[in-house]
Each structure stands twice: as structure tokens, then as C-alpha cells.
Amino acid sequence: MHTFGFSLRVLWACLKKDLKSALTEPLYTLVSIILPVNVLFLMSLLVISGGLAPTAVVMQDAGPLAQQFYTAMNEAHSFVLQHATADQANALIEQGRVVAVVTIPADFDARIRQHQRVSVEVQINNLNTDFTNDIRRALPLSITSFYAKAEPSVVTITPQEHDAYPQDLGYIPYLAVPILVIGLMVGGMVQAGTAAAVEWERETMKELLLSPASRVAILLDKMLAAFLIGLLGAAIVLAVLIALLGIWPVHWGELIGFTLLILALFTAWGTLLGTWHKRRTPLATLAIGLCVPLFFLSGPFGPISFFAPIEQVIARIFPVYYAIVLLQHAVHDFTLNTQGIGINALVLAAYALGGLILATVVVRRSTLAH
Amino acid sequence: MGEETLRGVQQDSTLADPAVPAIELLALSKAFGTLQAIDHLTLSVRQGEIFGLLGPNGSGKTTTINLISGLSTPTSGEVLVMGYQMPRHARRIRQMLGAVPQETALYEELSAWDNLDFHADLFGMPRQGKKARIMQMLDLVQLEERRRSRVSTFSGGMKRRLALARALLHDPHLLYLDEPTLGVDVQSRRAIWDYILSLKEQGKTVLITTNYLEEAQALCERIAILDHGKLIALDTPEHLKQTYGGNVVELETALPITVADDIRQLPGVQEVAQEGTSLRVTTQGGSDVVPQIITLVTRAGELRHIAVREPTLDEIFLRLTGTALRD
Numbered sequence: 001m002h003t004f005g006f007s008l009r010v011l012w013a014c015l016k017k018d019l020k021s022a023l024t025e026p027l028y029t030l031v032s033i034i035l036p037v038n039v040l041f042l043m044s045l046l047v048i049s050g051g052l053a054p055t056a057v058v059m060q061d062a063g064p065l066a067q068q069f070y071t072a073m074n075e076a077h078s079f080v081l082q083h084a085t086a087d088q089a090n091a092l093i094e095q096g097r098v099v100a101v102v103t104i105p106a107d108f109d110a111r112i113r114q115h116q117r118v119s120v121e122v123q124i125n126n127l128n129t130d131f132t133n134d135i136r137r138a139l140p141l142s143i144t145s146f147y148a149k150a151e152p153s154v155v156t157i158t159p160q161e162h163d164a165y166p167q168d169l170g171y172i173p174y175l176a177v178p179i180l181v182i183g184l185m186v187g188g189m190v191q192a193g194t195a196a197a198v199e200w201e202r203e204t205m206k207e208l209l210l211s212p213a214s215r216v217a218i219l220l221d222k223m224l225a226a227f228l229i230g231l232l233g234a235a236i237v238l239a240v241l242i243a244l245l246g247i248w249p250v251h252w253g254e255l256i257g258f259t260l261l262i263l264a265l266f267t268a269w270g271t272l273l274g275t276w277h278k279r280r281t282p283l284a285t286l287a288i289g290l291c292v293p294l295f296f297l298s299g300p301f302g303p304i305s306f307f308a309p310i311e312q313v314i315a316r317i318f319p320v321y322y323a324i325v326l327l328q329h330a331v332h333d334f335t336l337n338t339q340g341i342g343i344n345a346l347v348l349a350a351y352a353l354g355g356l357i358l359a360t361v362v363v364r365r366s367t368l369a370h
Numbered sequence: 371m372g373e374e375t376l377r378g379v380q381q382d383s384t385l386a387d388p389a390v391p392a393i394e395l396l397a398l399s400k401a402f403g404t405l406q407a408i409d410h411l412t413l414s415v416r417q418g419e420i421f422g423l424l425g426p427n428g429s430g431k432t433t434t435i436n437l438i439s440g441l442s443t444p445t446s447g448e449v450l451v452m453g454y455q456m457p458r459h460a461r462r463i464r465q466m467l468g469a470v471p472q473e474t475a476l477y478e479e480l481s482a483w484d485n486l487d488f489h490a491d492l493f494g495m496p497r498q499g500k501k502a503r504i505m506q507m508l509d510l511v512q513l514e515e516r517r518r519s520r521v522s523t524f525s526g527g528m529k530r531r532l533a534l535a536r537a538l539l540h541d542p543h544l545l546y547l548d549e550p551t552l553g554v555d556v557q558s559r560r561a562i563w564d565y566i567l568s569l570k571e572q573g574k575t576v577l578i579t580t581n582y583l584e585e586a587q588a589l590c591e592r593i594a595i596l597d598h599g600k601l602i603a604l605d606t607p608e609h610l611k612q613t614y615g616g617n618v619v620e621l622e623t624a625l626p627i628t629v630a631d632d633i634r635q636l637p638g639v640q641e642v643a644q645e646g647t648s649l650r651v652t653t654q655g656g657s658d659v660v661p662q663i664i665t666l667v668t669r670a671g672e673l674r675h676i677a678v679r680e681p682t683l684d685e686i687f688l689r690l691t692g693t694a695l696r697d
Contacts, residue, residue, distance in 0.1 A: 006494050009491055009494065010492060010494075012491070013488055013492060014488075016488075017477065017480070017484070017488045020480060020484060021477065021479050021480065024479040024480070025479070202477075202478070203471075203475050204477055205475075206473070207476075207477075207489070207536075210439055210441070210464055210467065210469045211464060211492040211493055212461040212462075212465045212492075212494065213492055214461075
């Protein structure tokens with residue numbers, strides 16, 4: 001009886017049962033499916049909202065050069081500029097609604113034409129040093145950029161760019177991949193964790209453990225049902241990335257394969273958590289609580305080789321890093337480490353297997369009564 | 371295999387050999403940290419027997435059952451089910467075991483039919499005849515008309531009956547019922563008792579844990595009483611009464627009498643309880659002290675009523691464990 005065929009039958013029976021159970025709680029299942037999309041929006045807002053410094057510009061000179069300087073600042077991708085009078089600008093900075101006030105003096109054009117020194121007054125709200133430093137960095141850049149256009153004979157800039165990749169990539173499209181990974185992580189862990197924990201909460205685990213079915217078959221079932229429901233969430237996230245952000249993956253085959261692998265990994269770890277904790281309530285909190293530090297730790301804005309050595313070591317401990325490497329290759333054809341795609345995939349597969357083995361050990365060690 | 375050979379158990383002929391005990395516990399112990407839940411428990415349940423495991427809450431009944439079914443592993447000692455050693459042959463044992471856990475462990479969001487269908491697949495029942503068997507079991511527990519209803523809409527008694535049908539579905543040799551009538555109304559309790567008694571006619575071995583002594587008395591051929599994880603008595607209900615009970619003499623006098631202390635001094639008297647004109651005297655088993663009690667009472671006053679009866683299991687239990695069963 002304990003043949004592969006029997007295990008498959010148990011797997012199929014458990015899968016049918018889990019899907020039927022999920023359909024009896026459609027709202028709960030729907031929330032689980034759209035959770036990765038929520039994470040996508042949450043993380044997008046988180047990283048986008050901190051990007052640009054709101055800045056008031058007092059234009060005391062309306063000449064073409066003053067206007068050109070304003071344009072140079074606008075193109076520095078560091079400011080959200082708004083015109084203001086001196087009084088309005090003072091009010092804005094006092095109310096904390098802008099980070100800086102830049103005043104372009106009345107004699108700006110005239111002094112530039114006469115090659116005289118111009119004082120551009122910058123008033124900074126240094127409450128947040130991150131924004132303050134953005135202003136400090138971006139303003140000299142704007143000045144250089146302004147001179148390159150206004151006085152090309154004075155400042156000559158000739159870029160000598162050698163691209164590592166054939167295409168440039170925007171901030172958001174790059175960031176979309178780590179966010180997709182985090183969405184898969186939260187969706188897979190919550191769905192699988194909940195499916196496993198509910199068996200303990202409702203004490204139906206006893207029915208499963210008293211059957212001749214193997215522990216591995218039972219846990220694989222828990223993973224499989226969560227995996228299928230999680231796939232729906234992953235498909236929605238991918239659809240959002242493609243339709244709303246216009247991201248078109250380079251390697252579709254890799255994208256599908258790696259998405260399945262990553263979802264399998266996180267459903268395995270979700271099953272482990274659900275089996276270990278045996279309660280549903282803290283799982284979503286735990287998954288979301290884990291995803292934020294892992295997101296920032298695993299190189300969401302660039303390769304981890306840009307990080308300090310200790311940060312690189314820590315990033316490599318967690319599977320999120322390898323998942324990002326794989327999906328950046330699948331979506332953008334980027335190679336973020338030198339280990340090769342196969343090794344990165346193997347590492348993830350090992351993590352998934354490790355999760356399943358640990359969950360089996362946890363079930364074996366669990367006693368239902370005291 | 372060596373262990374099984376020593377015990378003379380043949381893998382394939384085990385079930386045909388009625389001499390092999392259905393359950394054999396050998397010096398079984400289970401500790402949870404410093405708490406000794408089961409303490410060197412040794413007992414044997416015969417095939418085809420309805421066996422009761424009694425004890426107050428925390429006495430180790432459920433732990434014993436978990437050890438038998440492999441849900442828990444012993445700290446020391448051995449569990450054999452139909453000659454197979456747990457946990458070495460856990461899967462084979464589970465195939466022979468039908469369980470009605472205390473909490474029923476039903477999927478309440480699914481229908482009665484879906485619960486049984488799932489169980490059939492979990493136990494690898496042949497697809498051919500599966501539906502007929504499910505219908506047969508639903509019919510047995512009189513739930514065939516509610517087969518498409520969600521279990522969450524069932525009463526406690528209906529859930530118990532469905533759990534019983536599920537446990538019997540794969541035709542197990544050994545059935546364990548953990549508090550089978552807990553929280554069940556009187557009518558359903560009677561029906562469940564009838565099902566359990568009919569199982570004996572089918573040659574099934576039934577292990578019951580219960581807090582209801584009248585249930586044990588009505589169903590069980592033998593009873594083991596556990597207290598603090600130790601076996602303190604094991605016998606048929608009748609023998610338990612004879613061995614540990616003696617007689618209970620209940621007397622009613624016209625006026626309160628003052629010879630209670632004299633009766634206590636009589637050899638063979640175990641306990642004397644007086645309340646107004648009522649006197650209850652418990653004697654030790656086999657003792658022939660009743661005539662002397664009557665003589666003392668009639669000398670002291672007018673005797674209006676006398677009854678001599680066997681003790682109830684509750685009284686025996688109280689005597690053995692020092693606590694009422696449902697404490």
C-alpha cells in the first residue's frame with residue numbers, strides 16, 4: 001500500500017480537500033491572493049516616497065539664464081520644485097512643507113553674462129539629513145549642468161560612458177523585481193503557514209497523523225494547495241508589473257521557472273512556520289515583519305557587491321538575495337553575481353528542501369496531547 | 371523483525387491468530403519534563419474485547435492512547451498493537467486502527483460525505499465500492515439524509531456519530547474511542563452505546579476511555595483504572611466490585627442512633643457514614659459482618675428499613691483513587 005501511487009492518491013485527496021476548504025472561506029482566500037499585490041503597492045510607495053526633496057524656488061530674476069538654471073535643477077532628479085515668492089517660501093519652510101528654499105537673485109542673468117560670481121542663497125531645513133544631503137549633492141550638479149548648457153565654452157563635459165548592459169533601466173523597473181520577490185515571499189508564507197496552522201488550530205491534524213499516509217506526503221499536500229493559491233497571487237503581481245509598469249521580461253521561460261521555484265521555497269518555509277507555531281494569527285504579521293528587513297538587506301536598489309562586506313555576508317544567508325538574482329536575470333537579463341544562474345537556483349532548491357525536511361521533523365516531534 | 375519473531379508473531383498471520391493481544395503495553399512510561407504522565411504501565415487487551423480505560427482528568431488515559439496510536443513516543447517501555455511494535459510499524463498499525471478522538475477532528479467546513487471521502491482516500495481504500503461503503507457507514511449512524519450538509523451545522527451527537535462512522539469506514543481491527551459520549555445528549559449516548567456493542571459482534575476490539583462509570587459498566591468487559599499514570603486496578607466490573615467493593619449496608623432507624631462508633635470497631639467494616647436517621651456502612655469484600663451490624667442497630671433503636679447492595683463503580687473508584695472520577 002505504501003507505494004508511490006498511494007502517496008500520490010493521498011496528495012490528490014489532500015489537495016482536493018484543501019481547495020474545497022479554501023472555497024468555503026472565499027473572503028479569506030481572496031485576501032491571501034491579493035496580499036502580494038498589497039505588498040507590491042506598499043513597498044513601491046515606501047521606496048518612491050523617499051526619493052525627491054520638495055524645494056521652493058524664489059525667482060527674483062525672470063531672465064532666460066535664471067530660467068535655464070531652474071530647468072537644470074528640475075532635471076537633477078532630486079527636487080520636486082515649486083515657484084514661490086520670498087514670503088511664501090519662508091512660510092513653507094517654517095511649516096516644514098519644503099526641505100529647502102533656493103533664491104535666484106535679481107541680477108542672476110546680468111552677473112552670469114559678465115562672468116561675475118553669483119550668490120544663490122539656499123535655506124535648508126536640516127531636520128532630515130538624508131534630504132539635506134540630497135540638496136547638498138544635487139545643487140552643485142545642477143550648477144555644473146547649467147553651465148554645460150548655458151556656457152559650453154566655459155565648462156566642457158564630454159561623457160565617456162561604457163555600458164555593462166545593452167539597455168538602461170529606470171529606478172522603478174529595477175526595483176520591481178525585488179518587490180516581486182517580496183510579494184511571492186509574503187503570499188507563499190502566509191498562504192502555506194495558514195493552511196498548516198489551521199490543521200492544528202482545529203485539531204484536524206490528528207485525522208491526518210492517525211492515517212497511514214507519510215508525514216512528507218501530508219506536508220507536501222499542505223505546500224501544494226498553498227502553492228496553487230499562491231500562484232494566483234503571483235500571476236496578479238506579474239500582470240500588474242507588465243500592465244502598469246510596462247516591464248516586459250527578457251527570459252519568459254526563466255521567469256516562469258524561477259517564480260515557481262521561489263513560490264515553492266516560500267510555501268515550504270510557510271508550512272514550516274505554520275507547523276511549528278500551530279496558530280494562524282501571527283503568521284501574516286511575521287511574514288510582513290520579515291519581508292521589510294530582508295527586502296532592504298538583499299540588494300533591492302543594486303547588486304549587493306555595492307554593500308559593505310559584512311552586509312554582503314548577511315545578505316547571502318537569506319534566500320531572498322538568490323531569488324532577486326534569479327529574477328533580475330529572468331526579467332532584465334542582469335547578472336548580479338558570479339555564481340551562475342544554475343548555482344543560484346540550486347541554492348533556492350536546497351532552501352525549499354530544507355524547509356520541507358524541517359517541517360517534517362517538527363511534525364514528528366510534535367505531540368498532540370500532554 | 372527480531373523482536374516480532376521473539377514474540378512468535380508472524381507478519382501476515384497476526385490478525386488470524388486470536389492469541390495475539392490486540393494491545394500490549396510493557397512497562398510503558400512517558401514523561402513530559404518533570405511530569406511523569408505514564409509510569410511503568412503494563413497491560414494487555416485481548417482481540418474482540420471492549421476494554422475501558424478509566425481515570426480522573428490528568429491520570430494519563432489520553433497519553434496512553436496517544437502512545438498506542440503513535441501520536442506520542444514513550445520515554446521507555448514498549449507498545450505492541452496486534453503484535454506489531456509501535457513506532458517501528460506505525461503505518462501498518464494505523465491502517466488497523468480506527469480512532470474517534472475526543473475533539474472528533476472533523477473538517478467542519480466540509481460536508482459529512484466529503485469528510486468520509488477524504489478519510490477513505492487517506493487510508494487507501496479501493497475506489498471500487500468506496501461510495502457504497504460510505505453510504506453504509508452514513509446509514510449506520512443515521513446521517514445519510516444529512517450527507518451533503520456541512521458538519522458545522524451538526525449537533526454534538528451527530529458529530530460524534532459521524533466521527534464513529536469515519537473511524538469504522540476503513541474496517542479497522544481495533545477501534546479507540548476517547549470519551550465517545552462526552553457532551554452528547556442522552557438519546558445519542560444510547561445510540562452510540564448500541565453501535566459500540568454491535569462492534570463486538572463483528573469481532574472488533576474496542577478501547578474506550580471515559581469519565582462515565584455507568585458507560586464503562588454498560589460497555590466494557592474489562593476495566594483498567596489509572597491514577598497519576600499508574601495502573602491501580604484491572605479487572606471485569608463485577609470482579610472489581612467483589613474485590614474492592616464488599617457490600618454497602620443502608621439502614622434507616624426511627625430515631626438517630628449512637629452506635630456508629632461501635633459499628634466502626636467491628637472487623638470488616640471499612641467506612642460508616644451517618645446522617646440523621648440514615649446510616650451507610652461499607653464493608654470489606656468477603657466480610658460477613660452484616661448480621662453484627664443489624665444486631666447493634668436493633669439494640670440501639672427501632673430499625674425501619676435495611677438494604678444490602680453491591681457498591682457502584684463510582685464508590686470503588688473513589689476508594690481506589692481518593693477522588694471522584696469527574697474531579
